[in-house]
Amino acid sequence: MTPEHAALIDGEPLPTARVNAFLEAPAGHHEHAPARRQPEAPSLARQRRRWATQVIVTDELARRACADRGLKVPEEASPLSVLAVAETDVADLGSIVAAALAHSPAARTLLAALEAEQTVPETAVRDYYDLNRDRFLTPEALRQGVDPFGETTAPEDLLPYDTARDGIARELRRAAGRRAFFGWLDRARSTVVYSHGHEHPGDPSHPDHEHRH
Structure with a gap:
């Protein structure tokens, strides 16, 4: 029997219906979820649900963090949709965080604020x-x-520091913002209590676990 809530966040239930709606969104939105096959193996279906739960939990935590910070979250016409997720983002962020940022305006707003x-x-x-x-x-x-890095490299072989400086600063600030987002998410998720079948996909306490982020 499917529980009515997928998780408890600060003691408040996160409805399973939100996870179900995300899972049932049109095909193609969840490009980086665990691969879907027909027919789908039960273990893969369980992992897909756990993966989706993490995306929805991240969205809910980000909504609350934005509210606490007084940040305005833009409305989206289709809140269930996941925008295209770049492969480089999946490599840098992991599939769950990359998909959560694509899915959640609140997560993107919070990341921008942290950056x-x-x-x-x-x-x-x-x-x-x-x-x-x-x-x-x-x-x-x-x-x-x-x-x-050779001894014969001439100054004119390199872009001047003043030319490169602003781009470097933006890149380092973006990286620092992502680290801050990961730190916030780790702390925020530490008190979440998951219902059976909605644990983190990498939680070793269930038999289907795998180390996916």
């Missing part, structure tokens, strides 16, 4: 430029096969 809060020291930007010179070769230097 905006990050301060990137000038020394960190400069260090990144100095340690990753291969990323700042000019097109001409790339064509010539210049070794960015």
Whole structure:
């Protein structure tokens, strides 16, 4: 028998119906869920439900965090849809977090707020430029096969620091924002109590567990 709630968040039930609605959204929305086959093996179906629960829990936690912070969450015409998730995002974030960010306006709003809060020291930007010179070769230097770390590299082979600086700072701020989001999510999920059949897909206490993020 399916429980009426998928989880308890601060003692408040998260309805199973929200997970069911997400699972029943049109095919193609959940591109990075555990693969769906016809017919679907029971273990895979259980893992799909656990995966979907994590996406919905993340959405609910983000809604609450945005409300606590006074952040306005934009309305979406189709709140169940998952936008296209880039493979690089799946690699960097894991399938659950990438899908949650694609699915949840609240999660995206919170991530943007956390990113905006990050301060990137000038020394960190400069260090990144100095340690990753291969990323700042000019097109001409790339064509010539210049070794960015070689002793013969000329200043004109590299984009000037002042030219590269703003892009580096944005990249480091984005990375710091993602780390802050992961930290927030780990803390927020630590008190969630899951109903049977809705545990985290990587929870070793159930027999179908696998280490997916």
